[in-house]
Structures are given as structure tokens and as C-alpha cells.
Amino acid sequence: MDIEYVRSQFPALEREFTFMDNAGGSQTLRKVAERISGYLLHHNVQLGASYKVSREAGEKLNYATKKVCEYINAARPEEVVMGPSSSMLLRILSTCISKQWKEGDEVIVTNTDHEANVSPWTDLKNKGINVKLWKANPESLELELSDLNKLLTKRTKLVAVTHASNILGSINPIKEIAKTVHKAGALICVDGVAYAPHRRIDVRKLDVDFYVFSWYKTFGPHLAVMYGRYNLLHQMDGINHYFFKKKDVPYKFQPGNFNFELTYSLLGITEYFEQLFKNEFPKAKKVGFQDKMNKVFEHISKHEERISKPLINYLSEHPDIQIIGKATADRKKRVPTISFVHSTMKSDEIVERVDDYRVGIRFGDFYAKKLIEDAGLKEKNGVVRVSLVHYNSLDEVKRLIWVLKKVI
Ligand SMILES: Cc1ncc(COP(=O)(O)O)c(C=O)c1O
Structure with a gap:
């Protein structure tokens, strides 16, 4: 490289x-910082108005969100929820999704996760949700699927697990875990914060329900993103004002304005990885965005x-x-x-x-x-x-x- x-x-x-x-x-990438200042200096208007500058700013943000959607290989841009931090997005998710749960329902958290993907779930004890702990093998510090299988029941609603531990560095087999969780009729929520700077994230390939990571650890600004499967986001109540409807995905999960300049700056990250691909594989011809990202992250690894x-x-x-x-x-x-x-x-x-x-x-x-x-x-x-x-x-x-x- x-x-x-x-x-x-x-x-x-x-x-x-x-x-x-x-x-x-x-x-932070130079391209990211330049886009933040570029947006603030030239396009900083409120979105949704009919005048030209507002329409243009809206188009820029739609484009940036579409690019993030491609970057994680989500099925549609509505599956991309922006928020100030991964901790906050996971709090929003637990608040919204637990409205559908009943007393006695269960969630499973691990003892290897950052607390961001633990407390939002353990705090649901106050609502009568039972919390179970998936503990790593004390010798190897690895999470074992056989232990997860023992914890899953008909009442399990969700399993919260990290893609990579921010201490051990170990990579969890999320695709396999997701398969086990889905077989039990539950959902999976993955903390990808410690994984995202290092490897390609392909939410469709992983077949996860929710996936969260923070851009400030991935060469960008202090902003985070949550992928959510569209039908799940659609079904859930949001936390925005009463006049937001079920169909208002992702806005019902983004109370107030999401951060325009930081969202726009994410284009600097995707452009950087595309350029890196071009530099490292100069002979590659007609390669689509997904293949470029797969290849460039393999190279990085x-x-x-x-x-x-x-x-x-x-x-x-x-x-x-x-x-x-x-x-x-x-x-x-x-x-x-x-x-x-x-x-x-x-x-x-x-x-x-x-x-x-x-x-x-x-x-x-x-x-x-x-x-x-x-x-x-x-x-x-x-x-x-x-x-x-x-x-x-x-x-x-x-x-x-x-x-x-x-x-x-
Ligand atoms: C693995 C992991 N998950 C979650 C977080 C929380 O991220 P944020 O600061 O965006 O809430 C961190 C931050 O250090 C982390 O390392």
C-alpha cells in the first residue's frame, strides 16, 4: 500500500x-474537513424550502446519504439513520423498539461489549424486560455460539453484540450469530464501532437487523450512523414529534435537525476509499462501487x-x-x-x-x-x-x- x-x-x-x-x-481526512467548511460556507440553509439554495442543499444531503447507503450496502437510503453518537442511536433504538415488547420478554447482552450496546438494553429491566448475559469463555475470552444457544428462548426479542471487541480486537462471526439469532425468532443489534475502521461493512451480507458505528473512529467527524432493516424501522414508533408518521423513516428517529455539514462531509470518506482503490489497483477496469470497497478493505486488512x-x-x-x-x-x-x-x-x-x-x-x-x-x-x-x-x-x-x- x-x-x-x-x-x-x-x-x-x-x-x-x-x-x-x-x-x-x-x-480526520482532509477531504472530510474541506467538505464541512464547504457546506457551512456555501450551502448552509434550512432544508425543505422551495428556494433554489435550499433545494440544492437538500440534493447534496440526499446524495451523501445515498453514498452512505452504498458504503454499508443497505437496501435503501431510508435505512440510514444519522445521530450524534453510537451511544445515542442505541438509546433511541432501545426506547423505540421496546415499546413493542411485553413484560417477561428477553434481551441478551454480552460481557465483552462497550457499554453503549449494553446499558440501553439492561436499563429495560425497569420495564419488566428480562436481561440475560452472554459471557465469553473465561479462558479464551471468546464468545461461543453454544453458550448463546443456551440463552435463546421463545421470549428472546433481541441479541446485542459487538462485531469486534474494542479491547480484545477479536472479530465475532456476526453472520453466523445472526443466523442463530434469527432461527430463534429474535433480532440482532450489532455494535460495529471497533470494526468499521478496519473492514468492509456489508449489512446485507451480514444479514443483520441493526448495525451502528461512529464516523469519528472511521476517519470522519463526530457523527454516527445506524442501519436498520426497513420493515423494522417502519413498524416501530419513533421519538420525534406527534405528527411524524410511521412511514417517516428515518426522520422519526432523528428528532431536531440531523447534522447537515457533518453528514455532507461523509462523502469525503467514500471518495477517499475510491481514490485509494484507484491508486492501488490502477489496472482494474469497470469495477462497481461494492467491489471497489470490498477490494480496498481487503487490501487495508x-x-x-x-x-x-x-x-x-x-x-x-x-x-x-x-x-x-x-x-x-x-x-x-x-x-x-x-x-x-x-x-x-x-x-x-x-x-x-x-x-x-x-x-x-x-x-x-x-x-x-x-x-x-x-x-x-x-x-x-x-x-x-x-x-x-x-x-x-x-x-x-x-x-x-x-x-x-x-x-x-
Ligand atoms: C466499541 C465501541 N462501541 C461504542 C462506542 C461509543 O461510541 P460513541 O462515542 O459514538 O457513542 C465506542 C467508543 O469508544 C466503542 O469503542
């Missing part, structure tokens, strides 16, 4: 600083595997270090979000020493508190997390290893 081209698209990377807290928030390998090797060979998650760089099994603990040093101690070398990594529970508690890592002050993305270079990873050798 032409790493120089990639890095040149992110102005923040020109600084002498190594960004390896990307699962916290990625750097290979780069990510290549740069995480030396770090995983170093960490697994160190006698005092334990990787929390799979000790493999295999792109089929994990994303490059790599966590570890040390036998005697606390996680904050390591990170604060690394700070002096102008490398941004991070320690903590990353709001996956249940996982940290169940894995007995609270007294370590959580894990040390190094989270890479495709703009990180092999040289940066080598430098991090050099730094870790100095501080540990």
Missing part, C-alpha cells in the same frame, strides 16, 4: 507524533496484519507481558486493536512512560467495564491498548517496540 499517499490525506499526521489510540478516535505482526511477536515473546486477546495478527481473526498487561507494572505506569516519547497509546477499561472486571484486570488499571489503523506505518510500529523496550 502506498503509505505516503495514505498519510498525505490526513493533515494531522504531518506532526511529529505517532497516533496509536485510533480506537479512541482516528485522525493485509497492511494492518503486516504492521501488527512485529508488535504481537514482541509482546508474546516478552516474559512479563500477557496479550489480552488473541496472540495472532491474523486478519481473519482480529483487527489491530492490541491490548496487554504486565506482570508487575500497572497499565497507567507503562502508558505514562510511553507518553514522553510522543507516542499516543492509552490505558483503561474503554467502557468495556464488564470485560475488564470479569478478566480480573481492574487492579491493573485496565489494559494498555495500542490501536492501529491503515495509516500507521511499519516504521511507527518498530519505533513503538523500541520505546516499549526502554520503558518496560
Whole structure:
């Protein structure tokens, strides 16, 4: 991969600083920032009016939403709900969908998820909904389908599960999980926040009902998106004003104005990936958007595997270090979000020493508190997390290893 081209698209990377807290928030594409200012400076009017500038602004936003729809391979733009954050969208979903549920109905959450896809469901206890916990195998920290099967009943309404853990980096087999969940007559709601920056999201291929992720971790602005299957969104009550009807999808889930300039800026992300495809596969002819995205993300996953390998090797060979998650760089099994603990040093101690070398990594529970508690890592002050993305270079990873050798 032409790493120089990639890095040149992110102005923040020109600084002498190594960004390896990307699962916290990625750097923003120049194209995204330019579109935000372009929209605000030239098209910032209220939508829905009959005058020309308003009509033009509406067309721009419709185009951006259509592109997001293609980006995740949703069936129609109405399936794309915009919101300020993944946490908020999941709250909106749990509020709306639970109106259809009765006392004694059940939801299943995991102990490996970020709390964003847990609390909105566990809080439904107040409405008489029974909450069950799908716990990872304590040895492997993997979620096992056989355990899910034991929890599913006729009363299960929904299973909330993450696509990739923001601590372990492990990828859950969502397609398979969705099949099991659907067979039991329930719905699946996937948190794709830790997965989206690394791999192609194809909601139709995954056959999921709801899928949420945040653009600020996917090279864009502080905005999030929720995919919802059209018929499910259509059936549900929304949370908008009383005069919004059932058919007003997605507006009934977007009270107030959704953020116009940030939504418009998402075009900068799809354009970037299209350009990256063009650069990396110059001989490819007449390739459609879906194939381009599949190919470009496969390419990215290979780069990510290549740069995480030396770090995983170093960490697994160190006698005092334990990787929390799979000790493999295999792109089929994990994303490059790599966590570890040390036998005697606390996680904050390591990170604060690394700070002096102008490398941004991070320690903590990353709001996956249940996982940290169940894995007995609270007294370590959580894990040390190094989270890479495709703009990180092999040289940066080598430098991090050099730094870790100095501080540990
Ligand atoms: C896996 C995961 N899910 C959900 C969230 C919450 O995202 P947001 O900040 O958009 O609410 C985060 C944020 O760190 C996350 O890492």
C-alpha cells in the first residue's frame, strides 16, 4: 500500500507524533474537513424550502446519504439513520423498539461489549424486560455460539453484540450469530464501532437487523450512523414529534435537525476509499462501487496484519507481558486493536512512560467495564491498548517496540 499517499490525506499526521489510540478516535481526512467548511460556507440553509439554495442543499444531503447507503450496502437510503453518537442511536433504538415488547420478554447482552450496546438494553429491566448475559469463555475470552444457544428462548426479542471487541480486537462471526439469532425468532443489534475502521461493512451480507458505528473512529467527524432493516424501522414508533408518521423513516428517529455539514462531509470518506482503490489497483477496469470497497478493505486488512505482526511477536515473546486477546495478527481473526498487561507494572505506569516519547497509546477499561472486571484486570488499571489503523506505518510500529523496550 502506498503509505505516503495514505498519510498525505490526513493533515494531522504531518506532526511529529505517532497516533496509536485510533480506537479512541482516528485522525480526520482532509477531504472530510474541506467538505464541512464547504457546506457551512456555501450551502448552509434550512432544508425543505422551495428556494433554489435550499433545494440544492437538500440534493447534496440526499446524495451523501445515498453514498452512505452504498458504503454499508443497505437496501435503501431510508435505512440510514444519522445521530450524534453510537451511544445515542442505541438509546433511541432501545426506547423505540421496546415499546413493542411485553413484560417477561428477553434481551441478551454480552460481557465483552462497550457499554453503549449494553446499558440501553439492561436499563429495560425497569420495564419488566428480562436481561440475560452472554459471557465469553473465561479462558479464551471468546464468545461461543453454544453458550448463546443456551440463552435463546421463545421470549428472546433481541441479541446485542459487538462485531469486534474494542479491547480484545477479536472479530465475532456476526453472520453466523445472526443466523442463530434469527432461527430463534429474535433480532440482532450489532455494535460495529471497533470494526468499521478496519473492514468492509456489508449489512446485507451480514444479514443483520441493526448495525451502528461512529464516523469519528472511521476517519470522519463526530457523527454516527445506524442501519436498520426497513420493515423494522417502519413498524416501530419513533421519538420525534406527534405528527411524524410511521412511514417517516428515518426522520422519526432523528428528532431536531440531523447534522447537515457533518453528514455532507461523509462523502469525503467514500471518495477517499475510491481514490485509494484507484491508486492501488490502477489496472482494474469497470469495477462497481461494492467491489471497489470490498477490494480496498481487503487490501487495508493485509497492511494492518503486516504492521501488527512485529508488535504481537514482541509482546508474546516478552516474559512479563500477557496479550489480552488473541496472540495472532491474523486478519481473519482480529483487527489491530492490541491490548496487554504486565506482570508487575500497572497499565497507567507503562502508558505514562510511553507518553514522553510522543507516542499516543492509552490505558483503561474503554467502557468495556464488564470485560475488564470479569478478566480480573481492574487492579491493573485496565489494559494498555495500542490501536492501529491503515495509516500507521511499519516504521511507527518498530519505533513503538523500541520505546516499549526502554520503558518496560
Ligand atoms: C466499541 C465501541 N462501541 C461504542 C462506542 C461509543 O461510541 P460513541 O462515542 O459514538 O457513542 C465506542 C467508543 O469508544 C466503542 O469503542
